[in-house]
Amino acid sequence: VSDRELANGRLSIDDAVGLAGGETWGANSKQWCPFGHINHIDGGVGKAFRVYPDSNTAYCFAGCGWFDPTHMVAVAKDMTDRDAALWILEYTGYREPTVESRWEAATAVHTVVDTAALAEALKVFCTRLDPMWDVHRFDEPFASTFRKCLALLDRVTTEDEAAKWLAVTKDGMRSLLSR
């Protein structure tokens, strides 16, 4: 990854325009170019500037051309693009990854499953079956069964297991609550 790509990943085009003294109004309107008063023939009166948040870029139709956050900062601060990229990295507190942090990232267990959301889904399910669930959940046998369901979440690490967990626990709570 180049410094420029890193820098562009750490600064939004909106923030870059802000750093250039301009303002952005979203993707759907033409607006003033932050450099219009200096660079445009009309002195910047015309709204000749558009931002494209999806690609994190902007374009000035009055001659400034295309910007990514790096080039925006470069023009604003009268720097080369390369220096602007480095400026952005420093401005955003970028630290080059160390061997240790790379290793940690490479070996970290990435939990793709939102277990809190699963627990919430089961709670919602129980509430739907039993409008008094908020009270009953403290009574036996509901309380201990529900607790066991939540304890099983510790073993859920994949989407597939999440789906199975939800199916099994819903089934269990349903048969208990419909008694």
Ligand SMILES: [Zn+2]
């Ligand atoms: Zn311009």
